[in-house]
Amino acid sequence: MTSPRRSAIAVRRPIGVAGSGGSVAGSLIRRLGASRMVTNTGAYLLGTVINRLFPLLLVPLYTRVWSTGEFGAWGFCMTVLNVLLIVSGLGLDAATTRLYYDHHDPHEIRRFLVVGFVLRIAVAVGTALLLFAPLVMIWPWISGGAIPPLPFVPLLLVGSSLQAVVAFNLANARAERRARAFIQIQLSQALLQAVASLALVLAGWGAAGAFYGYAIGAGIVALAAGARFLRRNHTPGPLPWGQMRENLAYGIRTLPVAMSTWLRRMADRVIIGRSVSMTDLGLYQLSASGMAPLSVLMGAFNAAYLPFFYEKRRQGEAALPLIAAMDMAIVAVLAMLSVAVMAVTPELIRFLGPPRYAGAAHMTPALVLAVMLDGIQLQFTKELMFHKRPGLASWMTTPPSLLGVVANIILIPHYGAIAAAWIAAIVSATILIGCIAATRRVERTGHDLRRLALACALVAGYALAASEALPVTPFHLPALAVRLGSGALACAAILLILAPGNIRTVLKALGH
Template identity: 30%
Template sequence: MSTGRHIRHLAGETIIYGIPGTVNRFIAIFLVPLYTRVFSPADYGVYGTLTSLTQLLGTFVVLGLDNASARWFYDTEDTGRRKSVIASWFWCQFLVSVVLALGLNLLAVPIARLLLGSADYAVPLRLALWVIPLMAFGRVLGNWMRYRRMPWMNVAYSVAASLAVVTGIILLVVVFQKGLAGLYQGQLLGWGITALAAVALFSSWIHPRHFSWKLLREMFAFGLPLVPAGLASWVTASSDRVLMTMFRGATENGIYYAAVQISLGMALLTSAFQLAWGPFAFSILNEPGSPRVYSKVFSLYAFLGCWLALGMSLFAPLLLFIFTTPKYYGAASCVPFLVFGNLAMTATYI
């Protein structure tokens, strides 16, 4: 297959995989005015910090098996062994998530006091921790669909999951007025429903009989060395919210988090590309022209990404004017640093 045809194929899958990201961005934009009016800046800042912490823990519990599973999945054409790859990853991530959530729940009060500024936030923290095991279902299912080149099914599931979660949030926060705790109760409701749907879709692939300790150890040899890199990426991309809350307070972090939410529009490019890139890159690994394809893709990514980041930086004040209140307008100065940082972070995956 020619270089041009490879790139057109990758572009097509990037557009398809970008649909859930686009939906999520619209949902995020829809929720920003809601959050900034229902929650105080301090509560909104705590929400941003808890989001960052769950991202950190979510990165850790994967143990690099998302990358390892792609390598082992494409190493064989045997369906039974491929099922062992998926099942071993799923059960490892799910059980590690449950154990971690149990342990940190016991320490919720001191953690809330240290990282969130008040022990009053221990309840939202506990609820947020239980979201992590439920997200294992969607994460493994999404990768399984990408490995099998089922982009439209992946899109349908991802969009349905997003709508289920946002419906749960609106129900608990707006209708029942449960506050910040209700936000995470809504997430638990939504992710619980999507977890049941995931089991219905690929239960035969994650049946415990397919679990293999031997295969898991082999995958660990590939995946575990990548964990520090994932944690380092979190430090670069998301630790700012934790540090802002610890050193400047939850209220100031709430204002800063508005800039973070606006800058996430950059994910319309980067997240879709990242999802499509991994399986695509591995699928042409042994073809003679693959190095040239990789080089061309990087050049196109840098060119298009820089123009998008520049546009978002210029229009940040307008976006904040439309979707927030005057107390958040000062966040516009942070947007250029965030969008170009996001662009550079994703470039490391190529």
């Protein structure tokens, strides 16, 4: 008697059944490796991480070569540089990335890009010229007289103008999915700036040497990338100069969102340096450097993910379940990375600076929490950007950021820099709630908000424990075991909250 044939269905284990973890993991890895989205995103992620990693690796040198006050002065100038990059950009890089997908004819795309390139340079140079005299005049007031305006003001303005050319070429490469060019620009800039800054700082140029190095690296890359862009996009005939109005209209509407990001993450440094001391700012700056690995990964991934998102989003409502599942998967990874950084914060701070910076370890968990909440917020604001509603995102981000500045002005003189760290987390949470509400007004995206809220609350609780309750002695095995053990439990809970259902949806999509 022949035995009945075993059905293939009978031996196939569904995702999530006990004992199937290895097969699920293997399937996930194979599908991820075959996915064009994942390979492209991975390339962009690698380039951005490398670009951001080199400055971070210089921090341990700066903290040991400079005094705490001089390191604080460097952090203050970096804060000003970041706001100059935002103001001189006018949101034009975001406009290039988004409006690129409204054009289809190759000749039309080249004309669009050339006009955008000319506009980007004109705005950056014009902004630098307009801001030079006012910035020199108010510099002693905003720096508390601790930093001379020369050579820092010219260096910051020149650096921001040169970076405009680099940033436009990065936005162009990302929109066109030219991962190789994207990585080349990021890597060459990181290497040149790191080498030039390192040489000048070691030669005794102080904090100014770091900004000379920044300008040198940005200038070389801007010339090379700009020349390659013009060769690649040479187009005869008249150009659609009217396109500038659309670029500016879209870009300026995104400017409040970018400015609110600066207000949340960097205005506190100006207030600390102005109302407390550059030494306290040095401690706060190092605690912010402790959150840098997470911030780098988050920013790099979101920048890399946007082209895929816009492409999928053009497919209509059919893509919403996949996008929601991918967003929740991103949130899960982001939350677990946040917990991991919090768990090793004392060791990270000890690596970045000598023992006199030990107090920074108490501020880092709150700043990491703020970065995580900002990353989650981006998963919702990108929907508003797709629907060309950046003004709505601005209303959700700007008022809480301004209230955060007011709270910093009131509380920092009384409670010190630790107040700024927790205010940043509270403001980020408020903005996240507002952006979710705004997105749901435009479109119901299918995100499970209850599970999202539970995961955020869990990470917030761990941040509070890491800052106030868990042992913070660096490289002390019992203390490290407590932090790693509690962090592992928190990560397991995050997976249980966010993974069910979303992994299956992503796997199914990657299988096609």
